[in-house]
Amino acid sequence: MNLLGAGILKGMAVTLKNFIGSYFDKERLNTLEYMWQNDKSLPKRAGDYPKEEGEQLRPTTTVTNYSRNFPMLLHDDGEPMDTIRCVACQICERECPPQCIYIEKSDDKKERPGGKPQFYPATFDIDVSVCMSCQICVEVCPFDAIVMNSQFELSTPDRFNGLLLKRGDLLKSNQYYHKIHPEEAADRDKRIADDKAAKEAKKKAAEAAKEAKKKAAEAKAKSEAEANSKEESKDPSEPPQTSTEHNKEENTE
């Protein structure tokens, strides 16, 4: 027979244990305080941080590698606008659930390193006051051009323009991406390389097939010429042989 109300007392003992334990056992506290409060080597205020090139505030080295906030645009090594991956296909703009992306396609095409001339975004704005950090734009992008940033210090006194990130604010180098999300960036680069290799292999295969076809056509022409010379002695109503059979004959010969 259990005592009436014993369950409540048991529960209260558990909470009391946690309450007191949190003062003596630092292991219990799982809250990470705002970074520069504890790290004495870091400056005391956000404004004191040295700005790195292409970054608004400070390096986001203190958040985990899995932290995601708002999207950013990637560019490869070189001048940002020369190596931007985005081709202004506007898939992300159409897929964005809260409709926070605004893209204007360029009129001219631009040469890309190791590729054909492509369009580029003349305007690429993301309203981070609307963005819900769903990462759908990242998932739909066929060019690996948009990925998630982990920068979170975006507070600004300007409610409208300050929270509207322009193309220049969004452009980040691939190295920066490697710095904030090493594993993810490595995976993505590997996939891009694999895709490229597969594409190359396919291209080669297609070229080989083309070559074979060309050869086959030559062979066909040859055999037809031979047939024409024989036609005088044979029945003219006989249908001409197909090219594959010609190939076989060639192979067997």
Place this chain on the structure above:
Amino acid sequence: MNWELIKDILLATVPLLVIFPTMFALTTWVERKALARIQNRIGPNKVGVPMSRYGGKLSLFGLGQPAADGIKMLFKENIVPTGADRLFHLLAPILSLIPAMLVLCFLPLNFPWLTDEQNSVKAFMLDGAVIFFFAITGLNTLAVFMAGWASRNKYSLLGGMRAIAQMVSYEIPLVLSAVVVVMTVGSLNAGEIAKSQDGWNWFVFSPWGLAAFIIFFIASLAETNRSPFDLPEAESEIIAGYFTEYSGFKFALFFLGEYIAMFAISGLAVTLFLGAGDGPGAEAYPSLKVIWFLAKICVLIGIMIWLRGTLPRLRVDQLMSFAWKFLMPLSILNIFITGFAWHAENNNEEYGFTIKAIIWTASLLILYLTAKGLDKVNRANIKPRTYQYGE
């Protein structure tokens, strides 16, 4: 114009309006800190005196948080829904604060600067102070329903309806458990009740007083919408209940009213059961009584916070059956036990300790077995929930 009287009235009331709102501000901080620690978090620890311009910051464990909250509340936009009844939407938070503030004067806080000659301004010396207390706290229900109705929001209305059902139900065990003290003292005068407990004769140190105190405490949790009885403002079910549509300062008024009501009802519990201002050194230095009284209120508030960090919320049917099928029969039984115990003790004084031991054992046994039996009967009626439309 009787300026003397007005001065006395101000001397009796203004301290109440200073002490309790200050305690409210500190309690919000303590509550956030304690709940955080229970969940192994740190809690508010940043807001302090901003001195960053002069190098460094005085954070004082986040003690500036109540001030920051207050400033935030003051400057927030006052949003009134389009379909709301503007007048009653405005009146409801005011009406929820007024009764809570008003009943504070029925607590026997005998300030040292008021002598016996100024008894006429001490509201707790009124014959019937306890009745007044219950009558005025009952107004709170009206404010809550007014808020729910005037907001023109289904969640607000649901919260208001729940609050009415809950407060009306729990008022009964609350009053019935207070009756035993009134019976024993023979007075409704809060000052008399306090005086009769001087010298460690607290009513909680008696079998029926202990039972009545537990019932009173549980019912007071429900009366002030505290967890685990916070159904009228259940966030996971009905957003914020009756104050869903309140923002800014009106919300702050509701918040303040709720906490002041908590202090008031804890103060009544202290008056009735915990010996009011009695404590070590109170006989020699009567001014210590105010300190002891407030300290006991703080202990009860601490237990309320502790319970909030521990218990999950009840279901509506559990809440109702707990009031009507468990607390009410028990509190009625307790009245009878009090009568028997009082007569047994006063008519057999020559047996001294023996009769006391018999009364203690018998009363506690009867109360416990009844509670256990009621619990068993109530549990028998709890069946797995059946759904009409769902699986």
